[in-house]
Amino acid sequence: MTKNSKHLLGMRIVVIARRWRQFLDDRLSASGLSDATWAPLVHLHRADGWLHHKDLAARIGLDVSSLVRLLDKLEEQGLIERCQDPADRRAKRLSLTAAGKHRVDEIMGVVAQLEEELLQDIDDRTAEAMMSAFSRIEERLEGTKDTRDNQ
Numbered sequence: 001m002t003k004n005s006k007h008l009l010g011m012r013i014v015v016i017a018r019r020w021r022q023f024l025d026d027r028l029s030a031s032g033l034s035d036a037t038w039a040p041l042v043h044l045h046r047a048d049g050w051l052h053h054k055d056l057a058a059r060i061g062l063d064v065s066s067l068v069r070l071l072d073k074l075e076e077q078g079l080i081e082r083c084q085d086p087a088d089r090r091a092k093r094l095s096l097t098a099a100g101k102h103r104v105d106e107i108m109g110v111v112a113q114l115e116e117e118l119l120q121d122i123d124d125r126t127a128e129a130m131m132s133a134f135s136r137i138e139e140r141l142e143g144t145k146d147t148r149d150n151q
Contacts, residue, residue: 020118027110036070038107041079041096045104050095052085079103 025035043059044051051059057067071094074080079100085091096104119127 023118024111024114027114028107031106031110033103033107037074040067040070040074041100041104042107044080044094044096045101050093052091052093056094074100 021035028034028038039060040056043056047055053064053067053071057064060067062070071080071082075082077099078097080094081097082092082094085093122130
């Protein structure tokens with residue numbers, strides 16, 4: 001791979017990620033979910049228990065103040081609950097309710113259908129190679145973030 005094609009690869013990843021997310025948003029909007037609402041639910045599900053506001057905000061890429069308004073909506077819908085952290089009374093723990101877990105199951109069903117459709121001709125070996133490459137890129141990006149945070 002030449003330097004130029006590596007540059008083009010990065011640009012393709014950006015474009016594909018945007019289009020993938022829009023495609024998923026379009027599918028999920030049919031069930032009343034937007035990117036802003038489904039992402040916190042999925043991240044809470046992946047946490048397998050609970051998260052603090054600031055940790056969820058970091059995973060989603062939002063500032064905490066923007067996330068709080070969104071969490072208010074999700075709580076009003078009965079999808080999440082907030083409770084005081086016994087280790088830090090100033091902090092709130094976020095977790096999914098039974099309804100939130102059911103909604104995540106619906107989301108994951110849509111995601112599975114989308115992946116089946118878009119990845120239908122990509123074999124397991126190719127998918128594993130792509131995941132490995134993405135993991136290496138992610139590690140480098142995390143290292144870059146850590147370096148920036150320490151400056």
